[in-house]
Amino acid sequence: MTRLRKFYGWGFEGEGMTAAEEEAWLGNFRRLFAVDRFEERRVPSLPDISLPVPRVTPPALLEAICSVGPYERALHSFGKSYPDTVHGLQGNYAAAPDVVTYPRTGSEVAEVIDWAGSLPLSVIPFGGGSSVVGGVDPAPGRGAKGSISLDLSRMNRVLEVDQTSRAARIEGGIFGPALEADLRPHGLTLRHFPQSFEHSTLGGWIATRSGGHYATSRTHIDDFVESLRVVTPRGALETRRLPASGAGPNPASLFIGSEGTLGVITEAWMRLTPRPRRRSSAAVWFADFFQAAAALRTLLQAGLQPANCRILDPEEVRNTASGDGSSALMVLGFEGWDRPLDDLLSRALALAADHGGRAEHAEPGQGAAEKWRTAFIRMPYARERMVPRAIISDTFETAITWERFGSLHAAVTRATLGAIREATGRPGQITCRITHVYPDGPAPYFSFHALGRHGALIEQWQAIKNAASDALIAAGGTITHHHAVGRDHRPWYDKERPDLFGAAFAAAKSALDPGLLFNPGVLTGP
Ligand SMILES: Cc1cc2nc3c(=O)[nH]c(=O)nc-3n(C[C@H](O)[C@H](O)[C@H](O)COP(=O)(O)OP(=O)(O)OC[C@H]3O[C@@H](n4cnc5c(N)ncnc54)[C@H](O)[C@@H]3O)c2cc1C
Structure with missing residues (x-):
């Protein structure tokens, strides 16, 4: 049986947070925002949604691989960003693609592009649609008569x-x-x-x-x-x-x-x-996040390459129920094929201990690392249940060399908390974890939480996002370590990349896509 992906929210139809998980998130937010209850709005179902009439009809040659069905068009209207989810809640599908195409071969991809070029139509490549930066939203280009989503899911071998x-x-x-x-x-x-x-x-x-x-x-x-x-x-x-x-x-x-x-x-x-045959892992507690960061730097600069090495600040630990929130956590894991890994883990733990790290001794399955992992896997299901309650909860990430990490962290935290207070009139929260790390610097990953107001959620989110992104760029970081640029990060990407590079990339685009059909507004162009 084919499982359908949700057009609103994460995962397949029928999947989502359990009642207990939802209550845990809401409990955290009630405490954080000092409220008893949230004003909850209903999410429109497919029959409630009014989609614009398609402006174009696929040619007979492509009919077999095209759809103008409401489910397909709704699914391809958005990615999974915060504003995407708010638009979904508001039933705002005005920008739905006119047609969704499902080519099965490279030749069919070329046929779809030829058709798009003949009208012209904007073409939005669509993989899983998990973009969190407005990368798959069908924004029509200048002069385009409509837009098509080019879904690659039938090219899957x-x-x-x-x-x-x-x-x-x-x-x-x-x-x-x-x-x-x-x-x-x-x-x-x-x-x-x-x-x-x-x-x-x-x-x-x-x-x-x-x-x-x-x-x-x-x-x-x-x-x-x-x-x-x-x-x-x-x-x-x-x-x-x-x-x-x-x-x-x-x-x-x-x-x-x-x-x-x-x-x-x-x-x-x-x-x-x-496939790896051996694994060895541990959780290590630190008095504070910066001690954990110093240990992380030492580990990487010593040439150890754990398969998994991340640190969480105390608030992130509490939010994910990995601990009580009094300490920072390092989750450490090595993987390998032939030789035993215990010596690598022992060396890593010794280096961590030099920075005050205390290795956890927990029953199998009960440790902080397992709790973190479960929360991490379940996290994506939260947004679709929090947005209807006007909760603004989002993440952003960057990378920075070690010597500027402390100042970036301080500037971003200050700017984000200030913007939350200004935009929503009440305090919020920002937490940080380091999910990826290099010998010359970390890739800090921030989460922020605020209580917004229905009707103003996108403006409030944007004000917070602007302040955080401005602070990232001013502190010398990148607008993204791995979430991509899309449309949402474009203003800061334009500041980050050298102007001459921008001109060279635009020239490359004109050479390959002279009609400027592909993904207007992403990376280059108006
Ligand atoms: C809950 C959640 C967790 C995430 N975690 C991570 C993470 O850990 N690491 C990470 O890097 N990202 C993460 N992301 C972001 C996202 O999953 C990545 O950007 C991912 O690489 C997008 O893949 P996709 O197939 O969904 O592409 P889509 O979202 O469909 O497309 C992304 C962009 O690529 C283009 N595109 C897609 N397929 C093609 C193709 N075949 N040819 C040309 N262009 C194409 C699209 O036009 C769009 O601009 C996360 C997102 C969510 C919602």
Whole structure:
């Protein structure tokens, strides 16, 4: 039986938070905002939603792979950002794509692009639709007669496995679980696990330079891409399969992170590894977050490469029920194939102890690391239940070199809390964890929570987002370590990237997509 993905919220139809999980979140928020109850609005169901009449009809040649059905158009109207969810709550589907297309081959992708170019129509590549930055919202380009969502989900196969070089040729629309299931019989794995793994695709990961968890050494999808096949309005291109090359700028790099602006990533050869056979992990407590950060830096600079290494500030610990909120937590894990890992873990624990870290001794299954992991996996289901209660709860992330981490953390915390108070008239919360880390700096991940007002949620969210993003950029960070740019991060991306680079990228786009059909407003253009 085919399971349908929800057009509002996270996951498949029928999935969501349990009553106990919901009560735990609400209990936290009641305490935080000092309120007894929340004003809850009803989420429109599909029959309640009025979608605009499609402005175009697919040609007979493409009819078999097109849909103008309400469910398909609603599903492709938004990604999973905070404003997307508010629009969903408000039943605001005015920007729904006119047509959703489901090509099955690279040739069909080219046919869809030809049709779009003939009218013209904007083309929005759509993988899992898990974008949190407005990357899949069908914004029509200048002069476009409408927009189509180009859904890759029917291009979902592992086509070839090369055991000798340990790589596989894989179609861009495959979702995380199917990809790993298809590699399993070969004893291989990509081992790239974004939190959105279950509902995002290989093509989407490559297009957004996604960051995996369990991946301190190989974090971004970039590290796994051996070669790419891309279909653009000017034709298809394929980069050469090589372990490495010094021949000028890397052609694949132009498309890794291109966020659907240059064409469609239809296939990639991906580097694989054998499935890990050994694991060793621990939880370590610290008196405060900055002590934990110092330990983290020492670990990475000592050349240890734990598969998983993250730290949580005390409030993040309390919010995720991993502890009582009096200490910061480090979750540490090593993975490997042949040799025992205990010596690596012992060395890491010794270095952590030098910074005051106390290793936890817990019953199996009862430790802080397991509690954190459960909360982490269940977290994505919260937003769809909190937005109807006017709760503004979102995350943003960055990366910064170590010597500026403290000042960035202080500036971002101050700016965000100030903006929450100004926008909502009451205090809120910001928490921080470090989910990815490098020898020269961490990638801090912030969550903020505020109580908004129905009717003003997007404006209030935007005011907080602006203040936080301004502070990130002013403190020297990047607007995103792994969430991508999309439309939501565009103003700060334009500040971060050099102007000449912006001009060069715009020229590359004009060369590949002269009609400017692809994903208007993302990365470049008006
Ligand atoms: C709950 C949650 C947790 C998340 N956790 C992580 C995380 O841990 N790490 C992380 O990096 N991100 C995370 N994200 C963000 C998101 O999942 C990533 O950006 C992911 O890579 C998007 O993949 P997707 O298949 O859903 O792409 P989509 O959201 O469908 O598309 C993203 C962008 O890529 C373009 N695109 C998609 N497919 C293609 C293609 N084949 N060719 C060309 N362009 C294409 C789209 O046009 C769009 O601009 C999370 C999001 C959510 C909602």
